[in-house]
Amino acid sequence: MSDAPKRITLEQWDLQYEKLRAAGAPQPYYGGPLSRHLKDGDRRLLKLSYDNSAAALRLWNLLLTEEDRLHEARASGRKIVGTMKDLGTVPVMAYSLKNAVAFYPDGAWWIPCVMELGAGLLEIADSLGIDESFCPVRAMLGAFVTGAHFPLPDMLVCSVGATCDDFSAIAQRLEGLGPEILWWEMPHRREPEPDEIAVTLPGGFVAPKRQVEFVKSQLQGIKTALEELTGERLYAEKLSEGIRKANQVRRCLSELRHLAFTAQRCPIPALEMLIAEMLAIHFCSDRQETIAVLTELLDEVKARVQAEVGVLEVDAARIFWVNPVADLQVMNLLEDCGGRICGTEYLFSHALDEVPEDSPPLDALAQMALADPMVGSSIDRAQRICADISLFGAEAVVISRIGGASHCALEGQVIGEIVQDELDIPVIEIEVPPVTDSMRPTVRTRLEALVETVRARRRPVPK
Amino acid sequence: MFALSKTVLYTCPYVPAEWIAAHGLRPCRVIPDSAGTVFSLAGREGVCPYVRGFLAEVTDGDRAGAVVMTTVCDQMRRAFDIVARRCELPAFLMNVPNTWQTPAAQQLYVDELRRLGRFLIRHGGKSPSNDALAAIMLEYDATRTALLEARERLSALRYAEEIAAFGHDGPDAVTGGYRGSLEPITRVPLAIVGGPLMKKEFRIFEIVAESGGRIVLDATESGERGMCAPLDTEALREEPLSELARIYFGGIVDASRRPDSQLYEWFEEKLTERAVQGIIFHRHVWCDLWHAELGRLKDLIDVPVLDIDTAGDFGSEENRTAGRIGAFLEMLQ
Numbered sequence: 001m002s003d004a005p006k007r008i009t010l011e012q013w014d015l016q017y018e019k020l021r022a023a024g025a026p027q028p029y030y031g032g033p034l035s036r037h038l039k040d041g042d043r044r045l046l047k048l049s050y051d052n053s054a055a056a057l058r059l060w061n062l063l064l065t066e067e068d069r070l071h072e073a074r075a076s077g078r079k080i081v082g083t084m085k086d087l088g089t090v091p092v093m094a095y096s097l098k099n100a101v102a103f104y105p106d107g108a109w110w111i112p113c114v115m116e117l118g119a120g121l122l123e124i125a126d127s128l129g130i131d132e133s134f135c136p137v138r139a140m141l142g143a144f145v146t147g148a149h150f151p152l153p154d155m156l157v158c159s160v161g162a163t164c165d166d167f168s169a170i171a172q173r174l175e176g177l178g179p180e181i182l183w184w185e186m187p188h189r190r191e192p193e194p195d196e197i198a199v200t201l202p203g204g205f206v207a208p209k210r211q212v213e214f215v216k217s218q219l220q221g222i223k224t225a226l227e228e229l230t231g232e233r234l235y236a237e238k239l240s241e242g243i244r245k246a247n248q249v250r251r252c253l254s255e256l257r258h259l260a261f262t263a264q265r266c267p268i269p270a271l272e273m274l275i276a277e278m279l280a281i282h283f284c285s286d287r288q289e290t291i292a293v294l295t296e297l298l299d300e301v302k303a304r305v306q307a308e309v310g311v312l313e314v315d316a317a318r319i320f321w322v323n324p325v326a327d328l329q330v331m332n333l334l335e336d337c338g339g340r341i342c343g344t345e346y347l348f349s350h351a352l353d354e355v356p357e358d359s360p361p362l363d364a365l366a367q368m369a370l371a372d373p374m375v376g377s378s379i380d381r382a383q384r385i386c387a388d389i390s391l392f393g394a395e396a397v398v399i400s401r402i403g404g405a406s407h408c409a410l411e412g413q414v415i416g417e418i419v420q421d422e423l424d425i426p427v428i429e430i431e432v433p434p435v436t437d438s439m440r441p442t443v444r445t446r447l448e449a450l451v452e453t454v455r456a457r458r459r460p461v462p463k
Numbered sequence: 464m465f466a467l468s469k470t471v472l473y474t475c476p477y478v479p480a481e482w483i484a485a486h487g488l489r490p491c492r493v494i495p496d497s498a499g500t501v502f503s504l505a506g507r508e509g510v511c512p513y514v515r516g517f518l519a520e521v522t523d524g525d526r527a528g529a530v531v532m533t534t535v536c537d538q539m540r541r542a543f544d545i546v547a548r549r550c551e552l553p554a555f556l557m558n559v560p561n562t563w564q565t566p567a568a569q570q571l572y573v574d575e576l577r578r579l580g581r582f583l584i585r586h587g588g589k590s591p592s593n594d595a596l597a598a599i600m601l602e603y604d605a606t607r608t609a610l611l612e613a614r615e616r617l618s619a620l621r622y623a624e625e626i627a628a629f630g631h632d633g634p635d636a637v638t639g640g641y642r643g644s645l646e647p648i649t650r651v652p653l654a655i656v657g658g659p660l661m662k663k664e665f666r667i668f669e670i671v672a673e674s675g676g677r678i679v680l681d682a683t684e685s686g687e688r689g690m691c692a693p694l695d696t697e698a699l700r701e702e703p704l705s706e707l708a709r710i711y712f713g714g715i716v717d718a719s720r721r722p723d724s725q726l727y728e729w730f731e732e733k734l735t736e737r738a739v740q741g742i743i744f745h746r747h748v749w750c751d752l753w754h755a756e757l758g759r760l761k762d763l764i765d766v767p768v769l770d771i772d773t774a775g776d777f778g779s780e781e782n783r784t785a786g787r788i789g790a791f792l793e794m795l796q
């Protein structure tokens with residue numbers, strides 16, 4: 001275990017880095033002081049607080065060097081596959097090939113936050129008619145136009161159908177600008193009818209076998225396209241091996257989440273947990289390193305839990321968080337207000353559930369894709385949230401609205417009502433834009449009020 | 464008014480009215496008056512006004528026997544959850560694929576029609592024979608053909624109203640006998656392009672006429688663009704359900720399609736054929752699918768475009784809309 005766990009600033013991290021270096025702590029190939037990323041324009045880093053462990057430093061460095069890795073992959077002749085929208089499925093296929101690396105252009109979602117709007121990507125999206133009535137993923141359009149944030153992929157794959165309108169519309173706008181897109185259909189997950197064969201998907205949702213087969217046929221088309229792109233056959237054994245590796249990541253995360261959300265003292269801050277969860281989606285362009293980073297983080301967390309130490313007060317209000325935050329700083333803010341994260345549904349729970357290893361690999365991936373909380377009804381999603389709230393013992397829920405997102409308009413209401421009906425715990429909805437500075441007092445007040453409500457509910461009712 | 468309890472409500476053009484009618488039920492395409500109010504959604508930002516209006520109509524009382532919605536856009540897909548939770552009405556969500564080029568997507572649509580059929584039977588419908596389905600398809604096709612042929616003899620408003628009446632009440636609602644003379648087009652020919660219009664928004668046709676223009680192409684979802692392709696009678700004889708899928712899934716172009724190339728092929732053809740000089744692009748706020756098409760349209764079609772976004776309260780927006788249409792037409796004249 002590192003020093004006594006605490007949250008520190010970027011400046012403090014640089015001092016801590018020197019200490020680590022002087023002590024001879026090994027650094028990975030992408031290691032270095034965190035503040036060096038400021039020169040890339042990542043100004044938000046100055047305003048965040050970080051976990052002080054070496055494991056967290058490695059996690060941040062892996063995240064912030066993805067672009068370099070993609071350029072290296074290109075230089076070494078590997079094919080870059082831009083996988084859009086499915087959050088966790090096609091990358092498992094791509095990483096099963098020696099010659100391909102996958103990444104999510106969707107990740108540009110966070111560029112306006114990390115660069116504090118300094119990259120001008122939203123302005124480019126505006127100029128293409130994609131204004132602030134769309135979700136922050138519109139930054140992706142700007143990133144493609146400037147070519148400054150990732151190398152242009154050799155192939156673009158995008159799922160449509162039961163997806164958000166924002167992404168579907170923006171991806172179509174992107175295709176109109178030149179890049180070709182391989183579209184694949186993701187049907188809305190539905191209940192099986194009485195005479196249909198039902199399949200229980202990873203995570204517990206149920207779908208008709210017919211839908212699993214349909215998705216499998218779509219993935220088969222992607223597999224063929226990947227083989228053509230890379231000139232390499234994606235045999236079932238390779239894909240099974242890819243699934244096993246993905247499951248290594250998922251198992252590690254599952255243990256990490258369980259410890260982080262249930263330990264008496266919160267062993268790791270919410271922000272580092274958010275980033276750790278995101279690694280499951282596409283391994284940050286280095287699957288092996290992702291496994292190593294998460295393993296180190298898990299070891300750190302285990303040691304902290306065993307030593308009964310943590311980064312927050314013991315009585316922190318236990319909050320379940322729904323949807324990712326466009327401004328990473330809000331994760332810090334929750335903790336500043338006396339809360340801690342005890343459960344999350346960041347739109348990609350299916351990327352955290354283990355992929356079945358006892359089914360033929362494409363079948364297994366199809367099941368996983370259909371388990372996406374966003375391809376089914378908001379009612380299903382709410383049920384899963386309720387189950388996880390009970391599992392992790394959360395005392396309140398924050399539904400973080402994503403400005404412009406087509407799903408947020410109606411689903412927040414459904415999720416809020418179901419959670420309140422079934423669990424009778426407080427729920428608030430807040431909107432989080434990419435940079436919250438101007439509305440920070442409002443967000444703070446609402447989070448403080450929620451924490452206070454949770455604490456008040458803990459007090460015994462006077463007789 | 465929805466007269467019969469066996470009425471099945473829908474609004475998406477990819478729901479074939481013939482299929483519902485063939486099950487002995489009464490299809491009724493709902494076109495909301497305006498955004499309306501759904502008590503539980505009051506104050507929720509980000510909801511498409513058309514979705515709001517549809518929800519208000521569907522959740523208002525027990526005037527119908529069932530409702531069919533589709534997955535064509537995310538907002539409607541999510542609206543289904545509200546209906547499922549708030550409404551006693553049996554509700555069916557039909558998967559309509561966004562991709563359209565593969566046999567798998569086409570087959571999925573056919574499978575969904577079959578599933579819809581089973582739903583209709585569970586809720587009072589009866590399984591149609593092929594002959595019964597074919598007869599109904601022929602009747603609808605004849606009415607549609609008559610309507611399309613009548614376009615030039617009708618004012619743009621009347622044409623839109625006839626299409627709406629056909630959707631709402633079926634072939635019987637279409638008065639026919641459009642024997643008036645062809646109206647010479649002396650006004651500036653315009654197209655209106657976009658998602659569906661709500662009834663109060665039909666006033667736009669009059670505003671255009673009052674300002675010296677004429678809508679010669681109603682490319683909204685509630686207009687000509689939302690009408691399916693003509694029947695192939697030979698294919699109908701062979702397999703009516705497949706032919707039904709072809710004319711709807713294969714015959715209606717839309718912004719939700721991926722890729723959306725068919726939409727632009729259709730625009731090119733119709734805009735040229737009707738010598739359109741300007742486009743009124745009509746979209747509901749928070750509708751991402753149509754909003755994003757605005758930029759595409761401007762890139763791809765070399766005709767001046769007027770963008771009108773609406774929050775679904777035409778009463779309060781009428782003056783502004785009229786002023787903008789007037790200025791647009793002045794610019795074109």
Ligand code: SF4
Nearest residue numbers: 135137164166405406
């Ligand atoms: S945040 Fe929501 S609206 Fe935006 S791309 Fe993701 S799923 Fe779509």
Ligand code: SF4
Nearest residue numbers: 511513536538658750
């Ligand atoms: S107008 Fe747009 S958002 Fe509204 S129902 Fe139609 S496609 Fe969906």
